[in-house]
Amino acid sequence: MTVLLSLPNVTLRVDNKTLEVIGDVDVTLAAELAACGVEWLQHTEHTSIIFDFSDVQKASSAAISVLFEWLRICQQRAISVDAIRVSAPLRRLASLAELDALIDTPAATMAV
DSSP states (O other), rough: OEEEEEEEEEEEEEETTTTEEEEOOHHHHHHHHHHHHHHHHHHHHOOOOEEEEEOOOOOOOOHHHHHHHHHHHHHHHHHEEEEEEOOOHHHHHHHHTTTTHHHHHHHHHOOO
């Protein structure tokens, strides 16, 4: 496991092919978090990955924005997203935004 970013309220780790966000993402941290993940995605040799937001306990559109930025890079680099794991609060927010299909089956949804 490698720590890519460690800030007072949020940490980004990579474990094999899983990018894991730990802590709460707010607007003041989102850009730095997204950029750090983008940097890793642009240089990874993996052809498929997993995004893990299950340790993000605060529902935040900033966290969803980070996810979208990473998904965009995956599409550009033809990296398959095997799974997106989210906490219950993020699941509720994603559901309100009608993003259930994306969270549940990212590879199928992104292929459309």
